[in-house]
Amino acid sequence: xxxxxTLELREHFATVEQQRGTADTGMWLFLxxxxxMFGGLFVAYTVYRFNHPQAFAEGSASMDIMLxxxxxxxxxxxxxxxxxxxxxxxxxxxxLLGILLLVTILIGLAFLGIKFTExxxxxxxxxxPGVWFNRTGPHAPxxxxxxxxxFIMTGLHAVHMIIGIFLILGLISRNMxxxxxxxxxxxxxxxxxxxxxxxxxxxxxxxxxxxPGLHK
Amino acid sequence: xxxxTWKTYLFAYFGLLALLLVNTxxxxxxxxxxxxxxxIGLATIMACLVAGILMHGFYQMRLVxxxxxxxxxxxxxxxxxxxxxxxxxxxxxxxEG
Numbered sequence: 001x002x003x004x005x006t007l008e009l010r011e012h013f014a015t016v017e018q019q020r021g022t023a024d025t026g027m028w029l030f031l032x033x034x035x036x037m038f039g040g041l042f043v044a045y046t047v048y049r050f051n052h053p054q055a056f057a058e059g060s061a062s063m064d065i066m067l068x069x070x071x072x073x074x075x076x077x078x079x080x081x082x083x084x085x086x087x088x089x090x091x092x093x094x095x096l097l098g099i100l101l102l103v104t105i106l107i108g109l110a111f112l113g114i115k116f117t118e119x120x121x122x123x124x125x126x127x128x129p130g131v132w133f134n135r136t137g138p139h140a141p142x143x144x145x146x147x148x149x150x151f152i153m154t155g156l157h158a159v160h161m162i163i164g165i166f167l168i169l170g171l172i173s174r175n176m177x178x179x180x181x182x183x184x185x186x187x188x189x190x191x192x193x194x195x196x197x198x199x200x201x202x203x204x205x206x207x208x209x210x211x212p213g214l215h216k
Numbered sequence: 217x218x219x220x221t222w223k224t225y226l227f228a229y230f231g232l233l234a235l236l237l238v239n240t241x242x243x244x245x246x247x248x249x250x251x252x253x254x255x256i257g258l259a260t261i262m263a264c265l266v267a268g269i270l271m272h273g274f275y276q277m278r279l280v281x282x283x284x285x286x287x288x289x290x291x292x293x294x295x296x297x298x299x300x301x302x303x304x305x306x307x308x309x310x311x312e313g
Contacts, residue, residue, distance in 0.1 A: 032287030207259040211243035
């Protein structure tokens with residue numbers, strides 16, 4: 001199974017291009033279902049923000065813009081290393097591929113570390129929704145809704161990150177037994193698609209949760 | 217199938233970082249509701265850069281590009297119809313019976 005020559009072209013495909021195209025198409029179709037899932041949450045967020053603009057601005061003002069911005073830059077950097085990993089795989093540079101995949105995981109873990117630090121800060125400031133939430137003021141119930149969206153959407157994003165890290169770990173183990181070559185590297189590019197998509201989701205999460213609180 | 221080069225990736229990366237910085241700085245300005253439009257607009261440009269270059273959307277075969285366009289269009293339909301419903305509630309008086 002791990003021989004790149006046999007994996008290069010499976011028997012039910014006519015050409016390598018067709019095989020790669022099929023894998024890409026399948027992954028993009030999956031990502032479009034992901035778009036619908038996150039999209040539904042974005043729509044729900046928009047409706048609530050439209051109805052409670054002051055409360056959502058108040059909630060957003062509680063975000064740590066510094067940590068959010070650093071995390072955004074970190075995630076973009078992980079996308080760059082993942083892209084470089086894909087290029088390395090295409091060039092058949094397996095050692096470089098392994099290093100870049102490892103770096104991508106480490107950057108991803110750094111992102112999650114900062115994210116969970118933020119969660120803990122919100123918990124300490126009684127901003128975690130539910131029995132932990134303890135804020136007063138005329139907008140308190142709607143501010144809690146802001147944090148409901150924040151925890152659900154960024155939490156779902158973090159779950160995707162964790163899944164992505166495990167997928168990359170799988171790539172590293174396959175790379176160590178020599179599964180990839182310049183002729184066969186489809187799994188690397190398919191996992192790369194997933195990783196970059198998670199990046200796109202964060203770009204919008206950053207825009208809707210961190211930036212509104214900065215408006216003067 | 218051709219794809220992006222090391223240089224292209226770096227170009228996209230620094231472009232994304234620059235857009236992130238611009239988006240964050242603009243958020244400090246008092247632009248009212250227009251600020252949100254700019255923020256989402258810049259985020260959309262960033263998403264296009266990621267999808268087009270890092271995800272090879274610009275280099276994919278036509279079928280994949282149609283799938284991407286289809287997904288985005290369906291998302292926009294879902295969003296616009298749902299928001300149209302919520303945003304227009306209460307515009308007209310409701311008479312029971």
